[in-house]
Amino acid sequence: MKPSNFVILYVQETAASAAFYSKLLGMDPVEQSPGFAMFVTPEGFKLGLWRKEDVAPPSGGQTGGTEVMFECASDDELDAIHRTWAATGAIILQTPERMDFGYTFTAADPDGHRLRVYRRSENPV
Secondary structure (H helix, E strand, O other): OOOOOOEEEEEEOOHHHHHHHHHHOOOOEEEEHHHHHHHEOOOOOOEEEEEEHHHHOOOOOOOOOOOOEEEEEEEEEHHHHHHHHEEEEEEEEEEEEOOOEEEEEEEEEOHHHHHEEEEOOOOOO
């Protein structure tokens, strides 16, 4: 078995979530049906959106308890992504700030899933 780079988020409305992530990521899903959509970034990361009422076995999980991480190469790139995401309607939970691990901001999608963008500090505390 090998580690996967595939995350699935359970969502209320697959089409609405796919439209949101299309704007956020600047790409269309590579696969989409009424109950599922999948994005694949140029780096190979896969993000699936699964309509929560179709998940088997059913999940009683709560959204917002974990974060999907997106790494940046520079502070300028992170600031640009923050501006773009805010303009596309992402809910900004944390504006860009320096923390002990690096420079970061946090957003949420319409289902409350947390999305953290960061640039790791050269010299973490």
